[in-house]
Amino acid sequence: MTDKEKIKQLEEIARKLRQHIIEMTCQAASGHPGGSLSAADIITVLYFYKLRHNPLDPAWPERDRFVMSKGHAAPVLYAALAEAGYFPIRYLKTLRQIGSSLQGHVDMLSLPGIEMSTGSLGQGLSAANGMAMAARLDKKNLRIFCLLGDGECQEGQVWEAAMSASHRKLDNLTAIIDRNQYQIDGRIEDIKELEPLRDKWKAFGWEVLSCNGHDMQSLIDALEKAEKIKGKPTMIIADTVKGKGVSFMEERPLDYHGKAPTLEEQEKAIAEICRREGSKS
Amino acid sequence: MSEKKFEASRDAYGKVLVELGKENPNIVVLDADLAVSTKTALFAKAFPERFFDMGVAEQDMIGTAAGLAACGKIVFASTFAIFGSGRAWDQVRQSVAYTRLNVKIVVTHGGITTGEDGASHQANEDIAIMRALPNMTVIVPADAIETSKVIKEAAKFYGPIYIRLSRAKTLVIHENENYEFKIGKGIVMRQGSDATIIACGIMVATALEAAEILAHEKINVRVVNLHTIKPLDKELIIACARETGAIITAEEHSIIGGLGGAVAETLIENYPVPMARIGVKDMFGESGKPEDLLVKYGLMASDIVQAVKAALARKK
Numbered sequence: 012m013t014d015k016e017k018i019k020q021l022e023e024i025a026r027k028l029r030q031h032i033i034e035m036t037c038q039a040a041s042g043h044p045g046g047s048l049s050a051a052d053i054i055t056v057l058y059f060y061k062l063r064h065n066p067l068d069p070a071w072p073e074r075d076r077f078v079m080s081k082g083h084a085a086p087v088l089y090a091a092l093a094e095a096g097y098f099p100i101r102y103l104k105t106l107r108q109i110g111s112s113l114q115g116h117v118d119m120l121s122l123p124g125i126e127m128s129t130g131s132l133g134q135g136l137s138a139a140n141g142m143a144m145a146a147r148l149d150k151k152n153l154r155i156f157c158l159l160g161d162g163e164c165q166e167g168q169v170w171e172a173a174m175s176a177s178h179r180k181l182d183n184l185t186a187i188i189d190r191n192q193y194q195i196d197g198r199i200e201d202i203k204e205l206e207p208l209r210d211k212w213k214a215f216g217w218e219v220l221s222c223n224g225h226d227m228q229s230l231i232d233a234l235e236k237a238e239k240i241k242g243k244p245t246m247i248i249a250d251t252v253k254g255k256g257v258s259f260m261e262e263r264p265l266d267y268h269g270k271a272p273t274l275e276e277q278e279k280a281i282a283e284i285c286r287r288e289g290s291k292s
Numbered sequence: 293m294s295e296k297k298f299e300a301s302r303d304a305y306g307k308v309l310v311e312l313g314k315e316n317p318n319i320v321v322l323d324a325d326l327a328v329s330t331k332t333a334l335f336a337k338a339f340p341e342r343f344f345d346m347g348v349a350e351q352d353m354i355g356t357a358a359g360l361a362a363c364g365k366i367v368f369a370s371t372f373a374i375f376g377s378g379r380a381w382d383q384v385r386q387s388v389a390y391t392r393l394n395v396k397i398v399v400t401h402g403g404i405t406t407g408e409d410g411a412s413h414q415a416n417e418d419i420a421i422m423r424a425l426p427n428m429t430v431i432v433p434a435d436a437i438e439t440s441k442v443i444k445e446a447a448k449f450y451g452p453i454y455i456r457l458s459r460a461k462t463l464v465i466h467e468n469e470n471y472e473f474k475i476g477k478g479i480v481m482r483q484g485s486d487a488t489i490i491a492c493g494i495m496v497a498t499a500l501e502a503a504e505i506l507a508h509e510k511i512n513v514r515v516v517n518l519h520t521i522k523p524l525d526k527e528l529i530i531a532c533a534r535e536t537g538a539i540i541t542a543e544e545h546s547i548i549g550g551l552g553g554a555v556a557e558t559l560i561e562n563y564p565v566p567m568a569r570i571g572v573k574d575m576f577g578e579s580g581k582p583e584d585l586l587v588k589y590g591l592m593a594s595d596i597v598q599a600v601k602a603a604l605a606r607k608k
Binding site: 076078118119120126127128129130131133134135136137138139140141142143144145146148149167168171172174175178179 | 320341342344346347349351352353354355356357358359360361362363364365382383385386387390391392
């Protein structure tokens with residue numbers, strides 16, 4: 012497969028993930044579509060290009076690990092796991108239903124393929140560090156990935172973990188920030204400014220890369236580059252748009268952080284997701 | 293026992309960790325800048341590659357412990373009780389209890405005998421907030437010998453455990469390790485039929501002392517070492533209520549939500565009998581010598597004696 016074909020294939024998968032996100036949250040009548048859509052391309056590149064994993068053997072000891080620290084973006088991860096073959100796609104419609112393995116925030120005990128339960132923000136990076144330390148102790152040549160929200164970086168534990176990772180020179184760890192600029196109560200710069208975010212991570216001893224979080228090639232390049240950095244962990248700040256792919260969500264991201272689309276909105280969103288992709292090719 | 297022996301449970305912890313480290317290369321130990329005090333420094337010296345000092349960052353320590361455990365490590369994470377339970381409670385809840393990961397949170401400096409450091413460092417609420425967590429096992433060993441047994445059991449047991457140890461050198465009540473210890477099974481330390489004192493941690497020794505005083509007054513009380521607060525040995529508690537008709541709990545912890553709370557919940561639903569709780573009475577502690585604090589906060593054998601008599605007066 013040529014690179015161009017590969018990229019096209021990833022874009023097609025991302026389109027499916029977006030469609031699932033809309034349908035799942037609409038069906039559940041709750042959930043977090045905005046921050047799931049912003050992470051859709053990142054998750055696509057991780058699960059369908061970068062991660063060494065085996066959907067038929069989720070506990071394969073040599074697998075790479077992915078920690079979804081922004082646990083509320085569960086729908087995009089469930090969509091990716093289903094598309095990858097961890098469980099049937101039709102199961103996605105059980106999101107947030109009583110008895111379902113698809114909990115509102117990811118739960119490692121109820122769903123194979125989830126590496127760490129999250130939901131209370133700020134905790135995933137510490138767990139990812141622990142996994143990176145275990146891999147090193149066991150001399151395993153595997154890689155740990157962790158996705159954080161930008162609003163999440165207001166949690167103090169994130170910076171405790173940032174210090175730990177650089178202190179321990181965890182170069183088998185790649186973290187990514189889904190930099191969609193919004194948190195529940197408003198624009199991040201209005202609520203509690205994070206900038207200069209790049210300088211902060213640098214000052215904490217990390218290699219910092221930037222990329223366009225909606226451009227497959229840009230994401231791939233950043234992930235490949237991160238793997239070559241030795242002696243320190245790497246943070247990729249992926250610039251994204253909250254609600255990406257659905258124009259009425261992109262325009263009013265605050266309305267769709269933790270609110271599901273209605274049936275009418277679902278129809279509109281799906282039509283747009285499919286049309287956008289079609290018009291590109 | 294011929295001569296009284298005193299040892300801090302944290303000292304026993306440090307020693308047994310090194311033994312376990314030799315036996316099992318899968319054991320890793322984390323601390324949050326208190327390794328000298330919690331005694332994990334002994335493990336750090338013996339196995340530096342498997343010891344991680346996480347600095348003054350208890351929340352990060354617990355999260356990191358969860359990540360290590362998720363990759364198959366047996367993790368011991370230590371700090372003071374106040375930080376391991378309070379400062380990192382949400383991390384323990386989300387990353388350890390909810391995930392049912394194999395993390396042993398072994399804390400030292402539990403209770404008021406932490407002493408001179410004062411109220412900010414005296415964990416009197418930790419048993420309550422830890423036992424409220426699903427999947428969590430909560431153990432308070434009675435002395436240094438029991439601590440060795442508990443730590444060995446904890447290493448064999450899969451799942452999250454909170455083990456609360458003491459700073460102070462306290463009376464060793466077990467002669468040796470040749471007795472049966474099972475997580476979740478209380479130990480009858482002294483037989484008696486008039487009432488039962490159910491105690492944990494350093495208060496087991498105090499309860500035995502109280503029983504001795506009461507014996508001189510022809511009051512025969514049973515003493516139970518209820519080292520495991522969760523899962524609770526309900527069978528034993530109910531049997532003691534049925535057979536002795538009165539229950540007195542004694543713990544170096546708030547009377548709210550700890551051992552006394554757990555026993556009261558069991559009794560009220562199964563076999564209500566007159567009951568009294570000895571513990572810190574819904575207040576913060578203060579700086580002072582441990583022995584003076586025990587007097588001031590009502591945790592002496594004489595306090596237990598009074599409570600037993602009050603409960604007996606309410607017996608039909």
